[in-house]
Amino acid sequence: MLGHIARRLGHQMSNGLKGMNLPHVLTKETHRHLQSPFDTICPVSMMSLWPFSGKPQDFSQPNSSWSPEMVRLYEHYNALCDAENENGEKKRGPWRKLPSYDRTIKYATGGVHLSKLVQAKARLFTRCIEEEGAAFEYVAFLNKVEKTCVCVFQAGHLLEGAPGHLHGGAIATMIDTVTGTLAGYLSGPVMTAYLNTNYRSPVPLGSVLLIHCALDRIEGKKIFVNCKVTSSDESKLHTEAAALFVSINIGPLFGTQS
Ligand SMILES: CCCCCCCC(=O)SCCNC(=O)CCNC(=O)[C@H](O)C(C)(C)COP(=O)(O)OP(=O)(O)OC[C@H]1O[C@@H](n2cnc3c(N)ncnc32)[C@H](O)[C@@H]1OP(=O)(O)O
Numbered sequence: 001m002l003g004h005i006a007r008r009l010g011h012q013m014s015n016g017l018k019g020m021n022l023p024h025v026l027t028k029e030t031h032r033h034l035q036s037p038f039d040t041i042c043p044v045s046m047m048s049l050w051p052f053s054g055k056p057q058d059f060s061q062p063n064s065s066w067s068p069e070m071v072r073l074y075e076h077y078n079a080l081c082d083a084e085n086e087n088g089e090k091k092r093g094p095w096r097k098l099p100s101y102d103r104t105i106k107y108a109t110g111g112v113h114l115s116k117l118v119q120a121k122a123r124l125f126t127r128c129i130e131e132e133g134a135a136f137e138y139v140a141f142l143n144k145v146e147k148t149c150v151c152v153f154q155a156g157h158l159l160e161g162a163p164g165h166l167h168g169g170a171i172a173t174m175i176d177t178v179t180g181t182l183a184g185y186l187s188g189p190v191m192t193a194y195l196n197t198n199y200r201s202p203v204p205l206g207s208v209l210l211i212h213c214a215l216d217r218i219e220g221k222k223i224f225v226n227c228k229v230t231s232s233d234e235s236k237l238h239t240e241a242a243a244l245f246v247s248i249n250i251g252p253l254f255g256t257q258s
Contacts, residue, residue: 060100060140065133066154069208069232073152077141094145098181100138102127126177134158136170140178142185149182151211152232155203166203171229175241179213179225183245186215187223190245197241208232221247 062071083093102123126136137154153174161167176195183190203209209229216224222244229239 056101058099059102059127060098060138063132065137067208070137070152070154073208073232074139077150077152094143096142096144098140098142100127100140126173129158136174138174140181142182147186147215149178149213151178153209153211155205155207155209157205160205162202164205166205166207168199171203171239172197174211175227175229175239176243178211179227179243180245182213182215183223183225187218187247189248189250190223191248193244193246195241195243197239199239200237203238209238210234
C-alpha cells in the first residue's frame with residue numbers, strides 16, 4: 001500500500017531532499033499520488049529504492065515452492081504485461097506485475113506506538129515467515145485500464161484452519177492485501193474501514209487460488225472494492241468480499257498530525 005511512497009521517496013532523496021521532514025514529504029507524496037494514480041508503477045530495476053538498506057528482495061518472484069499451476073498462472077499474467085502493436089513491436093500492456101517486499105518503508109521514523117525494537121523487527125504480515133512455501137506465496141498484477149487487480153495465491157501448510165483446509169482469517173488477510181493494494185494504487189494511502197467476507201466453499205491447503213479484485217466506485221475519500229476468490233481454473237467460487245477503504249493522511253502514523 002505504501003510501497004509507491006517508498007519508491008518515490010527514494011527518487012526524491014537521491015535528488016537532494018535529504019533532511020526534509022518525513023511526514024511533510026509523505027503528505028506531499030500522498031497528494032501527488034492522488035492526482036496520478038498509475039504513473040509511479042515502474043519496473044523494479046528502474047526504481048530508486050531508498051529508504052531500504054539495499055536492494056530489497058521482491059518476494060513475488062517464482063521460487064522452488066511454487067507448484068506448476070502457480071508458475072503457469074504467473075507466466076500467464078506476466079505475459080500480459082507486454083503487448084504487441086500492429087507492427088509486431090513490443091510495448092507495455094495494461095498489466096503490471098507488482099513487486100512485493102517484506103516491509104513498506106523500512107527506515108521511516110515513527111510508528112508512534114512502537115518501541116524501536118519492535119519497529120526494527122516489524123514485517124509485513126504476509127511476508128513474515130521465512131520458509132518458502134510455508135504460508136503466503138503470492139504475486140499480484142494490476143490492470144491500470146480496467147482498475148482491477150489479480151493475485152495468484154498458493155496457500156501453504158502453516159495456514160491451516162479446519163483440518164486440511166485454509167484458515168478463514170488467512171483468506172481474509174489475502175483479500176485485504178489485494179483489495180488494499182488496488183485501492184492504494186488508485187487513491188494513495190488508505191486504511192481498511194470494512195471487509196465483508198462470505199465464505200462459499202472450503203479451500204484445501206496447498207491450493208492455488210485466483211483473487212480477482214475490481215474497483216466498484218470512489219466517493220470522495222471512500223474507495224469501494226469487490227473481490228472474488230476462486231480455484232485456479234475459476235470454476236469454483238470459494239469466497240466473495242466487499243471492502244471499503246478510506247483515504248488517510250498518513251502523518252499520524254509517523255507521529256505528527258499534519
Ligand atoms: C501492501 C499491503 C496492503 C495491505 C492493506 C491492509 C490495510 C489494513 O489492513 S489497514 C488495518 C485495518 N484498518 C484499520 O485499522 C482502520 C481503523 N479505522 C480507522 O483508522 C478509521 O476509522 C478510518 C481511517 C477507516 C476512517 O476514519 P476517518 O478518516 O476519520 O474517516 P471518517 O471521516 O470517519 O469517514 C469517512 C467516510 O467513510 C465512512 N466510513 C468510515 N468508516 C466506515 C465503516 N467502517 N463503514 C462504513 N463507512 C465508513 C464514513 O461514514 C464517511 O463517509 P461520508 O464521507 O460519506 O460521510
